[in-house]
Amino acid sequence: MATATFHQSIVSLASPSSTISQCGFKIDSSLSFTSKKINFCKIKAMASVSYNNTLLSPSKTIPENSLKKPNEAALILIRHGESLWNEKNLFTGCVDVPLTEKGVEEAIEAGKRISNIPVDVIFTSSLIRAQMTAMLAMIQHRRKKVPIILHDESEQAKTWSQVFSDETKNQSIPVIPAWQLNERMYGELQGLNKQETAERYGKQQVHEWRRSYDIPPPKGESLEMCAERAVAYFQDNIEPKLAAGKNVMIAAHGNSLRSIIMYLDKLTCQEVISLELSTGIPLLYIFKEGKFMKRGSPVGPTEAGVYAYTKRLAQYRQKLEEDSEVICP
Numbered sequence: 001m002a003t004a005t006f007h008q009s010i011v012s013l014a015s016p017s018s019t020i021s022q023c024g025f026k027i028d029s030s031l032s033f034t035s036k037k038i039n040f041c042k043i044k045a046m047a048s049v050s051y052n053n054t055l056l057s058p059s060k061t062i063p064e065n066s067l068k069k070p071n072e073a074a075l076i077l078i079r080h081g082e083s084l085w086n087e088k089n090l091f092t093g094c095v096d097v098p099l100t101e102k103g104v105e106e107a108i109e110a111g112k113r114i115s116n117i118p119v120d121v122i123f124t125s126s127l128i129r130a131q132m133t134a135m136l137a138m139i140q141h142r143r144k145k146v147p148i149i150l151h152d153e154s155e156q157a158k159t160w161s162q163v164f165s166d167e168t169k170n171q172s173i174p175v176i177p178a179w180q181l182n183e184r185m186y187g188e189l190q191g192l193n194k195q196e197t198a199e200r201y202g203k204q205q206v207h208e209w210r211r212s213y214d215i216p217p218p219k220g221e222s223l224e225m226c227a228e229r230a231v232a233y234f235q236d237n238i239e240p241k242l243a244a245g246k247n248v249m250i251a252a253h254g255n256s257l258r259s260i261i262m263y264l265d266k267l268t269c270q271e272v273i274s275l276e277l278s279t280g281i282p283l284l285y286i287f288k289e290g291k292f293m294k295r296g297s298p299v300g301p302t303e304a305g306v307y308a309y310t311k312r313l314a315q316y317r318q319k320l321e322e323d324s325e326v327i328c329p
């Protein structure tokens with residue numbers, strides 16, 4: 001019986017921690033050439049250990065790793081579908097409310113758009129609306145791998161959620177929840193109606209709270225504060241996975257994703273304030289040679305566009321087509 005835990009099969013490395021300042025928030029300088037190079041060697045070594053530990057069944061499994069160069073990976077960002085408080089027009093922030101029926105449909109639709117892009121690891125916030133979105137999206141995926149939430153909150157939780165089959169692990173996708181990807185904390189606005197708040201404090205004031213870069217709502221987080229924790233988490237935990245050639249999906253929130261997009265697209269504080277994200281629309285980036293290339297929103301599975309983004313994705317699709325009778329009867 002295999003004894004390695006599901007957690008152990010995931011490559012996890014910390015990035016260098018020196019910081020540079022951009023638009024008033026500190027970001028980790030993991031893009032510095034020397035440190036990146038050192039980390040990359042470590043990542044490659046660990047990734048190959050993880051791969052060798054996995055029992056593959058050649059007749060039924062596409063060797064995804066063989067289709068990827070370690071320095072190229074896909075990054076999918078999805079803002080959660082409509083929540084019950086989005087529907088009621090209430091400030092939500094870190095209050096943990098579920099999706100509406102429309103939100104469930106949006107998540108399923110998002111899943112269809114990315115159903116042919118291989119996903120190796122999923123990051124979500126710790127909030128149910130992002131987790132529901134990730135799970136619902138993944139049940140649409142062609143590969144039918146099972147997304148499994150990792151419970152790292154205690155040693156016991158880790159021990160009790162172990163998986164003892166390498167083959168089963170190979171048919172699973174780890175889902176890593178992180179509070180750092182949560183929606184920005186909306187302070188004393190949480191639970192208030194957005195329209196009524198605008199009538200009470202004035203449209204201008206409420207617009208500043210919602211869309212300025214560095215003005216926090218009362219006792220809440222500004223976008224700058226949200227970016228500080230979301231981008232640091234991205235650099236320390238997500239970027240190393242991409243550098244190791246893992247395809248990553250992030251299901252999170254309007255403002256935590258705006259923060260991350262600000263970092264990926266090198267937006268200024270002025271540019272980010274006009275960035276709006278729709279619920280349930282996936283955005284694709286390709287990470288190659290340390291750079292993020294924006295590829296927009298993938299189209300539905302019947303259209304070819306998304307595969308042209310990289311040769312590897314095109315090869316993956318071809319392999320899927322060839323093996324589809326075995327994998328997706």
Ligand SMILES: O=C(O)[C@H](O)COP(=O)(O)O
Nearest residue numbers: 090091092093183210254
């Ligand atoms: O937390 C909320 O209320 C929303 O998810 C995001 O709100 P915003 O559009 O005011 O940033």
